[in-house]
Amino acid sequence: MSETVNTFEAQQQGRPTGPLVHGYEVIIGFETHAQLSTQSKIFSRASTAFGAEPNTQACAVDLALPGTLPVMNKGAVERAIQFGLAIGAHIAPRSIFARKNYFYPDLPKGYQISQFEIPVVQGGAVEFFLGDEKKAVRLVRAHLEEDAGKSLHEDFIGQSGIDLNRAGTPLLEIVTEPDMRSSAEAVAYAKELHKIVTWIGICDGNMQEGSFRCDANVSVRKPGSPLGTRREIKNLNSFKFMQQAIDYEVRWQIEQIEDGHAIQQATVLFNPDTGETRAMRTKEDAADYRYFPDPDLPPLYISEQWVQDVRGQMAELPRNMAARFQSDYGLSDYDATQLTQSLALSSYFEAAAKASGQAKLASNWITGELARRLNGQDLSLEQSPVSAPTLAQLVTRISDGTISNSAAKQVFDALWDGATDVDAIIESKGLKQMNDTGALEAIVQQVIDKNEKNVAEFKAGNDKALNALVGQIMKASQGKANPQQVNDLLRSKLA
Ligand code: ADP
Ligand code: MG
Numbered sequence: 481m482s483e484t485v486n487t488f489e490a491q492q493q494g495r496p497t498g499p500l501v502h503g504y505e506v507i508i509g510f511e512t513h514a515q516l517s518t519q520s521k522i523f524s525r526a527s528t529a530f531g532a533e534p535n536t537q538a539c540a541v542d543l544a545l546p547g548t549l550p551v552m553n554k555g556a557v558e559r560a561i562q563f564g565l566a567i568g569a570h571i572a573p574r575s576i577f578a579r580k581n582y583f584y585p586d587l588p589k590g591y592q593i594s595q596f597e598i599p600v601v602q603g604g605a606v607e608f609f610l611g612d613e614k615k616a617v618r619l620v621r622a623h624l625e626e627d628a629g630k631s632l633h634e635d636f637i638g639q640s641g642i643d644l645n646r647a648g649t650p651l652l653e654i655v656t657e658p659d660m661r662s663s664a665e666a667v668a669y670a671k672e673l674h675k676i677v678t679w680i681g682i683c684d685g686n687m688q689e690g691s692f693r694c695d696a697n698v699s700v701r702k703p704g705s706p707l708g709t710r711r712e713i714k715n716l717n718s719f720k721f722m723q724q725a726i727d728y729e730v731r732w733q734i735e736q737i738e739d740g741h742a743i744q745q746a747t748v749l750f751n752p753d754t755g756e757t758r759a760m761r762t763k764e765d766a767a768d769y770r771y772f773p774d775p776d777l778p779p780l781y782i783s784e785q786w787v788q789d790v791r792g793q794m795a796e797l798p799r800n801m802a803a804r805f806q807s808d809y810g811l812s813d814y815d816a817t818q819l820t821q822s823l824a825l826s827s828y829f830e831a832a833a834k835a836s837g838q839a840k841l842a843s844n845w846i847t848g849e850l851a852r853r854l855n856g857q858d859l860s861l862e863q864s865p866v867s868a869p870t871l872a873q874l875v876t877r878i879s880d881g882t883i884s885n886s887a888a889k890q891v892f893d894a895l896w897d898g899a900t901d902v903d904a905i906i907e908s909k910g911l912k913q914m915n916d917t918g919a920l921e922a923i924v925q926q927v928i929d930k931n932e933k934n935v936a937e938f939k940a941g942n943d944k945a946l947n948a949l950v951g952q953i954m955k956a957s958q959g960k961a962n963p964q965q966v967n968d969l970l971r972s973k974l975a
Contacts, residue, residue: 495659496661497661497703497704498661498662498665499661499662500703501700501730501731501734502734502738503702504700504701504702504730504734504737505661505700505701505702505703506661506662506663506698506699506700506726506730507658507660507661507698507699507700507701507707507708507710508658508660508661508662508663508665508666508696508697508698508726509655509656509657509658509659509660509696509697509710510617510654510655510656510660510666510669510670510673510694510695510696510697511653511654511655511656511694511695511697511712512653512654512670512673512692512693512694512695513627513651513652513653513654513692513693513694513695514563514651514652514653514654514673514677514682514683514691514692515528515627515649515650515651515683515684515690515691515692516555516556516559516560516650516651516652516682516683517559517681517682517683517684518553518555518556518559518650519555520553520555521541521542521553521626521647521648521649521650522550522552522553522556522593522624522625522626522648522649522650522651523541523550523551523552523553523593523626523648523777524539524540524541524542524550524551524648525539526538526539526541526542526648528649528650530686530689530691531689532645534632534641534643534644534645535642535643535644535645536645537645538629538644538645538647538648541648542588542629542644542647542648543588543644543647544588544589544590549776550593550774550776550777552777552780553650556624556650557600557624557780557782558790559650559652559682559683560600560601560622560624560652560682561600561601561782561786561787561790562680562682562790562794563601563622563652563654563676563677563680563682564600564601564604564622565787565790565791565794565797566676566679566680566794566797566798567604567605567606567619567676568603568604568605569601569602569603569604569619569622570601570602570603570604571600571601571602571782571787572598572599572600572601572602572782573781573782573783573784574598574779574780574781574782575595575598575599575600575623575779575780575782576595576596576597576598576773576779576780577593577594577595577624577773577774577777577780578593578594578595578596578597578771578772578773578774579591579592579593579594579771579772579773579774580592580593580594580596580625580769580771581769581770581771582768582769584628585631585640585642586628586629586630586631586642586644586647587628587629587647588629588644588647592625592626592628593625593626593774593777594623594624594625594626594653595623595624595625596623596766596771597771599621599622599623599624600622600623600624600780600782601619601621601622601623601652602620602621603618603619603620603621604618604619604622605617605618605619606619606656606669606672606673606676607672607799608668608669608671608672608817609668609814609817609818610664610665610668612814614813615665615668615669616659617656617657617659617660617669618656618657618659619654619655619656619657620655620656620657621654621655622652622653622654622655623652623653623655624650624651624652624780625650625651625653626647626648626649626650626651627646627647627648627649627650627651628646628647629642629643629644629645629646629647630642630643630645630646631643652677652682652683654673656669658697658699658707658710663722663723663726663727663730664723666696666722666723666726667719667722667723670694670719670722671719674687674692675798675821675822676798677692678822679795679797679798679822679823680794680795680797687717687718688717690717692717693715693716693717694715694716694717694722695712695713695714695715695716696712696713696716696722696725696726696729697710697711697712697713698710698711698712698713698726698729698730698733699711699733699743700730700733700734700737708733708737708743709742709743709744709745710743710745711729711733711743711744711745711746711747711748711757711759712746712747712748713725713726713729713748713749713750713757714747714748714749714760715749716750721750721752724750724752724755725750725757728750728755728756728757729748729757732756732757744759744762745762746759746760746761746762747759747760747761747762748760795823798820798826799820801816801820801826802816802817802819802820803816805819805820805826805829808839809833809839809840809843810839810840811839811840811843815840815843815847818843818847819843819846819847822861824860824861824862825846825861827868828846828861828864828868829842829843829846829868831868831869831872832845832846832868832869832871832872832875833872834872835868835869835872835873835876836871836872836873836875836876836879837876838875838876838878838879841875841878841879842871842872842875845871845874845875845892846871849889849892850864850866850871853896865895865896865897865898866892866895866896870895870900870902873902873903874888874891874892874895874902877891877902877903877906881913881915881962882906882912882913883906883911883912883913884913884954884959884960884961884962884963885963886954886959887906887911887913887959887960890905890909890911890959891905891906891909891911894909910960911959911960912960913960913961913962914957914960914961914962915962917965920957920961920965920966920969921969923953923956923957923961924953924966924969924970924973925973926956927949927952927953927956928949928970928973928974930952931948931949931952934946934948934949935949935974938974939974946967946970946971949970950963950966950967950970953966953970954966
């Protein structure tokens with residue numbers, strides 16, 4: 481394994497230093513277990529449905545009864561291929577299943593079937609925005625494996641039981657390079673990955689039910705030093721806990737080092753009640769698992785034709801859609817990325833953009849006012865009181881000059897509160913823009929007369945002084961003036 485660390489080391493050279501915490505650089509790598517959305521298990525026909533009575537969905541294969549043999553689930557392989565295509569990875573034409581040996585009561589075979597030396601998905605990257613900075617986290621691999629069962633501790637009767645319903649559930653373990661440099665970046669990565677797997681439909685993404693579980697490997701170092709020893713925080717199942725756990729872990733490691741202690745490689749758990757991470761066990765090395773190829777399963781062969789077929793059935797991917805939004809609608813990379821946060825959002829945008837013919841303006845309203853309102857009330861887009869065609873109508877009335885942007889905000893308020901007809905709202909609230917130049921000129925003149933100071937400043941070359949005047953005129957016109965027209969009038973009067 482020291483070899484792996486050396487490779488990581490080499491790959492980290494030349495990468496930018498992240499934000500420092502008390503003089504230390506934070507290094508994070510993720511291992512994510514995404515439960516694949518197949519009906520049946522990865523090597524048996526038992527159901528994968530969540531929440532059944534314990535041990536009602538474990539068949540002879542899952543119970544590891546003697547004489548049973550695993551049979552590969554084609555749907556699980558297809559989902560792995562879809563993931564590889566979605567993140568631009570290499571799909572291995574031949575990959576191998578291996579036995580990962582360890583003893584635990586919820587693992588009846590005494591080993592987990594996984595992939596070790598040759599995983600099915602290799603390389604690729606996940607791209608996302610952190611604020612307005614574009615990041616790319618490189619993936620090492622994604623491999624197929626089976627889940628273990630669950631120990632149930634019934635404290636009130638002082639007994640523990642084993643539920644093997646989950647044993648054999650297909651997982652895709654997705655491993656990154658240690659490319660992340662802050663808890664915020666780690667959360668942004670995890671959200672993006674969650675978006676990808678749910679978008680392509682290979683995982684339901686339900687974090688409470690454990691369908692998407694992240695392990696965060698965290699270390700700290702002085703900038704320019706070799707990578708520090710990492711601790712692995714297991715099973716983070718909410719984005720909020722993820723951030724809290726990593727922040728706590730970083731502080732803890734820095735304190736240890738500052739106190740002169742060396743960090744021991746370990747597996748730790750986060751306790752949401754105390755907000756602390758706590759060592760669970762010292763970390764096993766790969767050698768401890770005595771990996772070897774599983775003689776019960778032949779190599780997995782994936783032909784180029786199969787990959788093409790899978791590609792042909794896949795819907796447009798978020799990153800392709802974002803590129804198309806940039807070329808078709810002239811959006812920025814940032815806006816296009818924002819609008820492809822989910823399939824629902826992208827369809828909403830396209831519907832509004834097509835109906836109004838005003839893609840940029842529609843984009844602004846969706847990522848601005850609409851997003852703010854939805855977030856504020858914790859609503860999903862599907863619950864939005866303002867539909868895409870209605871937003872398109874609003875955008876059309878702004879672009880054809882019927883209403884100003886500030887009047888449009890009032891229309892939006894009314895729509896949010898349940899009104900549905902944009903033109904009727906404009907009419908009843910008297911929001912039509914002032915198109916009568918004479919009346920507008922009078923207001924402009926009044927404001928000029930009352931604001932000698934701003935006028936003088938503008939004439940002295942301070943362009944900002946003009947904004948103050950525009951603001952006053954807009955106010956005096958009760959938001960009905962057209963700001964562009966006001967601007968033009970002012971400039972010609974003050975020239
Ligand atoms: P293992 O398989 O034993 O868990 P790997 O070497 O495959 O270990 O790495 C697992 C994860 O740990 C990867 O996501 C990798 O990016 C990350 N990682 C490796 N070294 C470090 C480090 N020094 N600091 C933070 N993360 C690391
Ligand atoms: Mg690991």
